Amino acid sequence: MFDVIIAGCGPTGAMLAAELRLHDVRVLVVEKESGPSPAVRIVGLHIRSLELMAMRGLLDRLLPHGRRRPAAGFFAAIPKPAPQGLDSAYAYLLGIPQPVVNRLLEEHAVALGAQVRRGAAVAGFEQDDDGVTVELSDGERVRAGHLVGCDGARSTVRKLLGVGFPGEPSRNDTLMGEMEVSAPPEEIAATVAEVSRDVQRFWLRPFGEGVYSIVVPAAEVGDRAQPPTLEDFRRELRAVAGTDFGVHSPRWLSRFGDATRLVDRYRVGRVLLAGDAAHIHPPLGGQGLNLGVQDAVNLGWKLAAQVRGWAPDGLLDTYQAERRPVAADVLDNTRAQTELSSAEPGARAVRRLLTELMDFEEVNRHLIEKITATAVRYDFGRRPDGPDLLGRRLPDIQVKQGNLYGLLRQGRGLLLDRTGRLTAGGWADRVDLLTDPTAELDVPAALMRPDGHVAWIGDDQRDLDVHLSRWFGGPDAP
Numbered sequence: 001m002f003d004v005i006i007a008g009c010g011p012t013g014a015m016l017a018a019e020l021r022l023h024d025v026r027v028l029v030v031e032k033e034s035g036p037s038p039a040v041r042i043v044g045l046h047i048r049s050l051e052l053m054a055m056r057g058l059l060d061r062l063l064p065h066g067r068r069r070p071a072a073g074f075f076a077a078i079p080k081p082a083p084q085g086l087d088s089a090y091a092y093l094l095g096i097p098q099p100v101v102n103r104l105l106e107e108h109a110v111a112l113g114a115q116v117r118r119g120a121a122v123a124g125f126e127q128d129d130d131g132v133t134v135e136l137s138d139g140e141r142v143r144a145g146h147l148v149g150c151d152g153a154r155s156t157v158r159k160l161l162g163v164g165f166p167g168e169p170s171r172n173d174t175l176m177g178e179m180e181v182s183a184p185p186e187e188i189a190a191t192v193a194e195v196s197r198d199v200q201r202f203w204l205r206p207f208g209e210g211v212y213s214i215v216v217p218a219a220e221v222g223d224r225a226q227p228p229t230l231e232d233f234r235r236e237l238r239a240v241a242g243t244d245f246g247v248h249s250p251r252w253l254s255r256f257g258d259a260t261r262l263v264d265r266y267r268v269g270r271v272l273l274a275g276d277a278a279h280i281h282p283p284l285g286g287q288g289l290n291l292g293v294q295d296a297v298n299l300g301w302k303l304a305a306q307v308r309g310w311a312p313d314g315l316l317d318t319y320q321a322e323r324r325p326v327a328a329d330v331l332d333n334t335r336a337q338t339e340l341s342s343a344e345p346g347a348r349a350v351r352r353l354l355t356e357l358m359d360f361e362e363v364n365r366h367l368i369e370k371i372t373a374t375a376v377r378y379d380f381g382r383r384p385d386g387p388d389l390l391g392r393r394l395p396d397i398q399v400k401q402g403n404l405y406g407l408l409r410q411g412r413g414l415l416l417d418r419t420g421r422l423t424a425g426g427w428a429d430r431v432d433l434l435t436d437p438t439a440e441l442d443v444p445a446a447l448m449r450p451d452g453h454v455a456w457i458g459d460d461q462r463d464l465d466v467h468l469s470r471w472f473g474g475p476d477a478p
């Protein structure tokens with residue numbers, strides 16, 4: 001018997017498994033592919049994800065595999081320098097291939113004790129008052145308290161749950177892959193330079209040893225459940241560039257669309273959804289993986305609290321209440337970026353205007369903070385004149401032991417107290433106390449949730465106790 005079964009060992013599923021293991025939750029991750037996917041999709045990890053990796057001690061393992069680039073030029077690829085005053089110790093983009101992120105997250109989850117079963121898909125499930133019985137593609141039935149669908153854009157769990165997934169269908173299909181090319185490099189560079197002046201979503205980038213990363217628009221929206229063939233690439237390259245560059249010996253081939261959809265519900269009873277299973281959007285700005293990993297960190301400690309029996313009423317419901325608006329905002333910004341990438345004269349004029357507006361530092365910063373998810377503020381009932389920090393993430397400030405995030409490895413709450421008068425009392429088994437009058441904080445004390453968001457600000461113990469109960473259950477809980 002497991003506490004939680006996770007369908008899918010992509011970045012969302014692996015991160016969620018690791019977060020649950022921090023609380024000793026028994027986790028089984030079921031992954032339909034027998035080996036890791038080689039598809040190199042992502043631009044990189046954005047600021048908020050880097051902060052979360054730093055919090056869990058993972059950033060040092062990721063850094064050697066990536067390249068730091070300025071936190072700039074993400075919004076509709078409008079080339080502007082990184083804005084001043086980004087309030088983070090990790091104010092850069094870490095360019096890193098998705099297979100590396102996936103592998104390191106899976107290794108992290110396994111090291112913490114998660115079981116990963118590859119080569120079996122979640123094919124069905126039934127839930128009752130006590131748990132969920134999950135049926136695997138090999139016919140085995142496994143029982144758990146909860147099931148989380150982290151099984152990507154075509155999520156089986158979402159379809160079986162029957163929740164609505166409204167939005168817009170795909171209008172543009174794009175082929176993407178890595179393969180060898182026999183045309184001379186100079187000829188390729190000249191053709192690409194000419195064609196990409198008019199054609200969006202088109203590139204051939206050398207990877208070394210004659211291998212190229214190739215992106216080319218596909219004339220028709222095909223069946224994305226079927227991987228494209230080399231012949232599809234040849235045909236579309238000839239249509240767009242007049243030559244197929246002699247492509248051969250593919251490493252991997254894939255296709256993606258620009259559908260934009262968001263689930264109506266993130267939870268039905270004991271079954272939840274996270275990552276691409278809950279939301280899909282075009283890859284503009286490079287946000288999907290980041291959004292899924294952040295879903296996982298929001299959900300992990302709440303589901304763990306439910307399993308361990310200390311979750312206050314309604315805690316698990318805050319997962320949807322907090323994360324669905326964040327996803328809706330990402331969908332909206334990718335819709336806006338899609339319009340801004342259009343070749344229509346009106347859209348080009350709006351793009352020129354926005355490009356001018358981004359010379360205003362505040363506009364540039366607003367857009368970068370949106371894409372990098374550092375602007376996220378959950379609604380914790382902040383009054384209009386209340387402290388700005390409430391509901392936001394606390395940056396990695398300096399404290400007497402060094403950096404704050406170094407104290408968040410275990411995924412517990414943290415009471416950061418500059419007054420020296422407060423205590424975590426009966427919640428000390430779930431919330432750590434750091435008394436530090438020198439902490440770089442301009443409020444007397446702050447209560448951080450395990451996901452790093454500030455849940456309370458003040459200096460009054462009774463008020464604090466109310467908020468400890470709200471987020472961490474009763475004192476001396478089981």
Ligand SMILES: Cc1cc2nc3c(=O)[nH]c(=O)nc-3n(C[C@H](O)[C@H](O)[C@H](O)COP(=O)(O)OP(=O)(O)OC[C@H]3O[C@@H](n4cnc5c(N)ncnc54)[C@H](O)[C@@H]3O)c2cc1C
Pocket residue numbers: 007008009010011012013030031032033041042043044098120121122123150151152153155156157176256274275276277283285286287288289290291292
């Ligand atoms: C071209 C492109 C570029 C992108 N660039 C970026 C970027 O720069 N930055 C960014 O943040 N995001 C980017 N994305 C998006 C990113 O790749 C996804 O958002 C991310 O992979 C979602 O992670 P996930 O774990 O939710 O889902 P997935 O990565 O899709 O993982 C789902 C897993 O579930 C498995 N699975 C499926 N069905 C089942 C089943 N029934 N049972 C068990 N297992 C199952 C799959 O095999 C897979 O391993 C890009 C996407 C594309 C297409």
